[in-house]
Amino acid sequence: REGLSQVAKAAGKLYFGSATDNPTLTDEPYISILSDNHQFTQITPANSMKWETVEPQRGVFNFTGGDQIVAFAKKNGQIVRGHTCVWHSQLAPWVAAGNFDNSTLQQIVKDHTTAVVSHWKGQIYAWDVVNEIFNDDGTWRPSPFSDIIGPSFVELAFRTAHKADPNAKLYLNDYNIDGLGPKSTAVVNLVKSLKAAKAPIHGIGLQAHMISGSIPTDIKQNIEQFTKLGVEVAITELDIRITLPVTPEKLEQQKKDYAAVVAACNSVKGCIGVTVWDFTDKYSWIPSVFAGEGDALPWDKDLVRKPAYDGIVQGF
Numbered sequence: 316r317e318g319l320s321q322v323a324k325a326a327g328k329l330y331f332g333s334a335t336d337n338p339t340l341t342d343e344p345y346i347s348i349l350s351d352n353h354q355f356t357q358i359t360p361a362n363s364m365k366w367e368t369v370e371p372q373r374g375v376f377n378f379t380g381g382d383q384i385v386a387f388a389k390k391n392g393q394i395v396r397g398h399t400c401v402w403h404s405q406l407a408p409w410v411a412a413g414n415f416d417n418s419t420l421q422q423i424v425k426d427h428t429t430a431v432v433s434h435w436k437g438q439i440y441a442w443d444v445v446n447e448i449f450n451d452d453g454t455w456r457p458s459p460f461s462d463i464i465g466p467s468f469v470e471l472a473f474r475t476a477h478k479a480d481p482n483a484k485l486y487l488n489d490y491n492i493d494g495l496g497p498k499s500t501a502v503v504n505l506v507k508s509l510k511a512a513k514a515p516i517h518g519i520g521l522q523a524h525m526i527s528g529s530i531p532t533d534i535k536q537n538i539e540q541f542t543k544l545g546v547e548v549a550i551t552e553l554d555i556r557i558t559l560p561v562t563p564e565k566l567e568q569q570k571k572d573y574a575a576v577v578a579a580c581n582s583v584k585g586c587i588g589v590t591v592w593d594f595t596d597k598y599s600w601i602p603s604v605f606a607g608e609g610d611a612l613p614w615d616k617d618l619v620r621k622p623a624y625d626g627i628v629q630g631f
């Protein structure tokens with residue numbers, strides 16, 4: 316029997332993975348698929364390593380949810396992507412309030428990143444050290460970090476993470492950087508400047524939250540411009556949403572879209588793996604955030620494979 320990670324491995328990729336969330340780890344039929352490392356050789360915690368969860372108050376840490384997912388993955392022979400150290404969203408309110416001067420906030424970024432990355436030292440394949448730092452036009456996204464520290468918070472976070480776990484691959488992760496465009500160009504320029512400063516950056520994560528029927532046509536060229544910088548690339552949060560209600564035609568289009576995205580990664584050696592942002596429509600984040608859209612994942616709400624599943628297989 317051939318699963319997604321087996322197909323990915325045969326194509327020379329390091330893993331095929333899925334995000335998961337702690338509350339779903341009691342759903343037995345779900346677990347029997349998630350734990351199958353013929354399907355998934357990599358797991359990302361969808362929420363439990365985020366700042367609001369891990370450091371809800373300054374210096375007060377809660378690693379329980381992350382520990383649970385790391386233990387689950389270990390038991391099933393799966394590697395883990397850590398998500399995420401420094402992000403403007405799902406940030407603890409005490410940081411989001413932004414009532415700190417520059418040097419205090421730098422210390423807070425250092426303390427948080429050190430605590431989180433060293434807690435799971437040796438157990439994380441790659442960390443999304445920074446997440447969603449640019450606007451779609453390539454300017455810096457407002458956040459306490461960019462507003463108070465300025466762009467140098469990125470280099471600070473990467474250097475701190477590298478000290479805490481020298482073997483973890485350190486990634487910048489963002490959405491709408493799947494194809495060419497101003498946001499992808501901003502990433503290129505930042506990675507060049509980090510590399511020039513000898514900062515430890517090893518990867519670029521394409522979240523790849525996409526819309527069926529509107530997949531960028533230049534994903535491969537974009538991945539190539541990233542790997543030319545001397546970093547690896549991963550597709551870290553893939554889902555391809557459909558305008559509801561779903562029809563057989565829409566599911567066929569979605570299958571083509573999945574095949575196209577996976578094929579783009581597959582055709583570039585430095586694109587090392589693909590992760591779906593959970594694998595079943597039962598637990599997708601899409602309907603709660605994008606009204607009227609959904610059905611974005613390769614298994615349906617009843618844990619039955621959709622045409623998208625075969626699209627992934629075709630793409631490798």
Ligand code: XIL
Nearest residue numbers: 336361362398446522524552592600
């Ligand atoms: C999402 C989670 O899946 C949801 O459960 C949560 O309510 C909101 O965040 N980009 C990211 C992820 O980097 O962390 C987000 O995850 C989806 C968008």
